[in-house]
Amino acid sequence: MEVFKADIAIVGAGGGGLRAAIAIAEADPRLKIALISKVLPMRSHTVAAEGGAAAVTRPEDSLDHHFNDTVGGGDWLCEQDVVEYFVSQAHEEMVQMEHWGCPWSRKEDGHANTRAFGGMKIERTWFAADKTGFHMLHTLFQTSIKYPSIKRFDEYFCCDLMVEDGRCQGVLAIEIATGEFTLIEAKAVIIATGGAGRVFRENTNGGIVTGDGMALAYRHGVPLRDMEFVQYHPTCMPRTGLLFTEACRGEGGLLLNKDGYRYLQDYGLGPPEDKPRNKFMELGPRDRLSQAFWHEHQKGRTIEGPFGSVVNLDLRHLGEAYLRERLPQIYELAEEFMGIDPAHTPIPVVPGVHYTMGGILADGKTASPLPGLYSVGECSSVGIHGANRLGSNSLTELIVFGKVAGIEAVKFAKSVSISNPDAIKKQAEAAQARALGLVNKSDGTERMAVLRTEMAQSMEDGCGIYRLGKTMQATCDKIDELKQRYKNLRLEDKSKVFNTEWLLGIELGYLLDVAQSMVYSAINRKESRGSHQRLDGFEERDDAKYLKHSLAFYAGDGAPRIEYGDVKITKSQPGTRAYGAAGVKADEERKKKGAANG
Amino acid sequence: MADAEKIIEIQVLRYRPEQDKEPVLQSYKVPFTDDMSVLQGLQYIKDYLDGTVSFRWSCRMAICGSCGMMVDGKPKLSCKTFLREYYPQGLRVEALAHMPIERDLVVGVEDFVAKLESIKPYIIPKEPRTLAQGEYLQTPQQRDMYEQFSSCINCMLCYAACPQYGLNPDFTGPGILALMHRYNADSRDGGQAERLNSLGHKDEGYWGCTAVAYCSEVCPKGVDPANAINQNKMASAINYFTRFVTPGGADK
Amino acid sequence: MSARRPYVRSMDGWWKRDAYFIRYMAREVTAIFVALYAIVLLFGVVRLAQGEAAFNGWLQYLTTPWMKAFHLIVLAVFCYHTWSWFSIMPKTMPIMFVGGKRVQPGLITSTGIAAAVVASLAVLFIVKGMHP
Numbered sequence: 001m002e003v004f005k006a007d008i009a010i011v012g013a014g015g016g017g018l019r020a021a022i023a024i025a026e027a028d029p030r031l032k033i034a035l036i037s038k039v040l041p042m043r044s045h046t047v048a049a050e051g052g053a054a055a056v057t058r059p060e061d062s063l064d065h066h067f068n069d070t071v072g073g074g075d076w077l078c079e080q081d082v083v084e085y086f087v088s089q090a091h092e093e094m095v096q097m098e099h100w101g102c103p104w105s106r107k108e109d110g111h112a113n114t115r116a117f118g119g120m121k122i123e124r125t126w127f128a129a130d131k132t133g134f135h136m137l138h139t140l141f142q143t144s145i146k147y148p149s150i151k152r153f154d155e156y157f158c159c160d161l162m163v164e165d166g167r168c169q170g171v172l173a174i175e176i177a178t179g180e181f182t183l184i185e186a187k188a189v190i191i192a193t194g195g196a197g198r199v200f201r202e203n204t205n206g207g208i209v210t211g212d213g214m215a216l217a218y219r220h221g222v223p224l225r226d227m228e229f230v231q232y233h234p235t236c237m238p239r240t241g242l243l244f245t246e247a248c249r250g251e252g253g254l255l256l257n258k259d260g261y262r263y264l265q266d267y268g269l270g271p272p273e274d275k276p277r278n279k280f281m282e283l284g285p286r287d288r289l290s291q292a293f294w295h296e297h298q299k300g301r302t303i304e305g306p307f308g309s310v311v312n313l314d315l316r317h318l319g320e321a322y323l324r325e326r327l328p329q330i331y332e333l334a335e336e337f338m339g340i341d342p343a344h345t346p347i348p349v350v351p352g353v354h355y356t357m358g359g360i361l362a363d364g365k366t367a368s369p370l371p372g373l374y375s376v377g378e379c380s381s382v383g384i385h386g387a388n389r390l391g392s393n394s395l396t397e398l399i400v401f402g403k404v405a406g407i408e409a410v411k412f413a414k415s416v417s418i419s420n421p422d423a424i425k426k427q428a429e430a431a432q433a434r435a436l437g438l439v440n441k442s443d444g445t446e447r448m449a450v451l452r453t454e455m456a457q458s459m460e461d462g463c464g465i466y467r468l469g470k471t472m473q474a475t476c477d478k479i480d481e482l483k484q485r486y487k488n489l490r491l492e493d494k495s496k497v498f499n500t501e502w503l504l505g506i507e508l509g510y511l512l513d514v515a516q517s518m519v520y521s522a523i524n525r526k527e528s529r530g531s532h533q534r535l536d537g538f539e540e541r542d543d544a545k546y547l548k549h550s551l552a553f554y555a556g557d558g559a560p561r562i563e564y565g566d567v568k569i570t571k572s573q574p575g576t577r578a579y580g581a582a583g584v585k586a587d588e589e590r591k592k593k594g595a596a597n598g
Numbered sequence: 599m600a601d602a603e604k605i606i607e608i609q610v611l612r613y614r615p616e617q618d619k620e621p622v623l624q625s626y627k628v629p630f631t632d633d634m635s636v637l638q639g640l641q642y643i644k645d646y647l648d649g650t651v652s653f654r655w656s657c658r659m660a661i662c663g664s665c666g667m668m669v670d671g672k673p674k675l676s677c678k679t680f681l682r683e684y685y686p687q688g689l690r691v692e693a694l695a696h697m698p699i700e701r702d703l704v705v706g707v708e709d710f711v712a713k714l715e716s717i718k719p720y721i722i723p724k725e726p727r728t729l730a731q732g733e734y735l736q737t738p739q740q741r742d743m744y745e746q747f748s749s750c751i752n753c754m755l756c757y758a759a760c761p762q763y764g765l766n767p768d769f770t771g772p773g774i775l776a777l778m779h780r781y782n783a784d785s786r787d788g789g790q791a792e793r794l795n796s797l798g799h800k801d802e803g804y805w806g807c808t809a810v811a812y813c814s815e816v817c818p819k820g821v822d823p824a825n826a827i828n829q830n831k832m833a834s835a836i837n838y839f840t841r842f843v844t845p846g847g848a849d850k
Numbered sequence: 851m852s853a854r855r856p857y858v859r860s861m862d863g864w865w866k867r868d869a870y871f872i873r874y875m876a877r878e879v880t881a882i883f884v885a886l887y888a889i890v891l892l893f894g895v896v897r898l899a900q901g902e903a904a905f906n907g908w909l910q911y912l913t914t915p916w917m918k919a920f921h922l923i924v925l926a927v928f929c930y931h932t933w934s935w936f937s938i939m940p941k942t943m944p945i946m947f948v949g950g951k952r953v954q955p956g957l958i959t960s961t962g963i964a965a966a967v968v969a970s971l972a973v974l975f976i977v978k979g980m981h982p
Contacts, residue, residue: 039654039664040664040707040711040752042662043656043662045657045662047662047751048659048662092729095732095733096729098734099721099723099729099734100720101721101781101786101787103744104733105741106736106737106741107738108737108738109735109737110735110737111732111733111735112733129745131661131749134661134749134751142714142719143720145714145715145720154711177700177852178852178853178854179853180852206657206662207655207656240659329661332660333659336660337633447645448645448649449645449646491649492648492649492650493649493650493652495650495701497614497616497855498652498700500653501649613857615855615856615857616855671867672868696861698857700854700856706856739947742945742952743945761861761864761871764861765861765864809938809941809942810870811938811941812870812874814941815870822941824941825943828941829943829944831942
């Protein structure tokens, strides 16, 4: 087995991983960085993000506004000190990206432009046409090439963490092109492997978003926090689940039911106005919009057709020229995948799973409870999204906390050394045997596609937009059963060179573990908050009992152990999440109260 | 699986280096609906017919650049190519042309990545600016001069289209030269001379291109690499003569 | 020892693989005909320098059946050469803006072809005017 000695290893080369690598290289060019990714960096799913990255920019905006929008959007389940740090660093990181060449869309005067986004009080979302994630990822990847201390392991699949002496001291990775194993020793490891949306049937995610890093940390005793909070993006393409960015609504797109009615006004997001208004109607938060769809569907007011039950995203009034300039990728998606010209026909859309709010427990400095292990991005729960993420906060998260993770990893790596290379080598050999056991098994009976489809359907049923105790229980039972059946997985491909079936098999194991943490966390949260909404007697938010984070601890074959952790509240006491006219009223009352308290 | 009355035959060029002496076509019958892409057809094959077919894919929406392959001899993104267009005659899927086949539909990408790294694909600032000074100013028109070339998703369809790359692997190739032009044309960048003198003016650079322009034809993102390269040839030719006169031989 | 064994496919007959490549090769081959015609014209210039009898001899030669056939072929080839030249010309131009709008490649091609047609007609009229 090859052994590579790095100072810091980063698993995942998306926006978060690349930003961390650059931060380390700039902090100390002598440190050897191993940047490990199971795909070429520019394939990372950051590339698919469309709408933008939020940062306080306009003179009428303030850090307090961004803070309040985020904490309220998260239904008060956010770590408020971390949110305060986050909003304060955002603008500088946007400028840093710009200096590195990111082609932000501009105003006529040459300054970066900002646009409206759901749940944000003031326009603060920086954007690069409607391909912000694409441009950010390519900018970060191309910039990372400047630093010779970053050694990339492209198309290396991480199959285990090395934990020795109570510290994370490296990873074991499979070189996909050869099927050979490489042990990468590192004094600090940063996980930046993205979310786990592929546990669900309809999702916006790419095939690689399989919760790898989450599962690896989880299996080594690190709790996964707030896993029950899964974001349904309100405007996805039916059947494929591909994303129609929130920017469509930021630019003025309307959501209409089968009567051509802007139904969101019936759900506390009104009254409707001619122009888009922040935090009103189509610019409300994603969980509310997805929930509205569900209710419309129950009432029989969604449109039934060749695409299933949908609502219409109407962009016609914006005109072809404007659409081609501001939303070119959306235009192309509608035309090529659906045969629809959005300038003349509304686009049928449905909610689809988009983002995993929960993840590896990370403190405000991205450190996990396992010394030497850090996490950044969608795979981590650093505490800024709470129970529901606001659009355009996650791209900003990657670069703000990517930098933090890099700097913290540098500090830690300089303070320790690899403690027991022989013991680590033995661990690596055991992990190798486990991974090979999967492909060498000759008497398997279960087909991977069958297990995957059953998992995805069950998760959609039990952990949908609205949840019921009994369907969640059915999903818990199903996932438990699938984990057992997984032990009998049959893989046809026994080769070494680019054996993608083997890797899909390992990923399925990750997905099942993460799915289990999600559904058990969900069934145990007996309240409704943010994107976790119940219809079985727990319809209300219960701050007395559940103003707490759920923590899922791996228990091998058995059900995960669910514990609860405190939420850090600093400036913003839990209030009602109000949008539309109700939101304006709530803001005024809060201002009056603030003025009265002097 | 959705109700599918139609079956289409997909021939896949297989290559398993551990057992195949050379690539061989294998045929699969795949049930499909009108909205299914070639990628979804391949996924059906892998899920239900033959788990040993290997191919790259991820985003399914033509932005990650993973799924490039030859469909009936033409370079395409399989996620954006639809089975209905090849019905009822069927289709043939092979790995991208002009690149070595590692396995089935997976090509070797090391050459492409090495070339990407070789062109200094990052801003070399024309003038310094601190973060506290905020962003460089760039008008929408200045941005238009390079934005199209920054839209390359690195899918390598243009490399599969470019016969010069196929004949001469030293040629940097359309996509990477377009990326080089993206930086040269960015108003914030001052590294033009470096890039041109080390590569642009050479045979592996602009002059390896003979304006076949098939690259621009197949590009799924409208990058137009042929334009990125050939708009520079006049300036490059002038530079060839003036470099003896001007110190440093720089040109823009 | 890695199990990788990359397979490199042959480039033999590459230009026959795709109609686009065949058209490209045809475009490149037209350059040969341009060269051939230039040689014919060069002969004419040399004959002109050698005096009226020599020049008339050259003109006479141009009316032979083989030369007439050659001229017809060259005319057809030059039409394709002109069209393919202006088709590729936009690729050699930088991005241009006129009145805030981007100049489209089709405009460059059609302008070029129009100019070629006008120039050809002008020459035709001038020459015709010399032979009332």
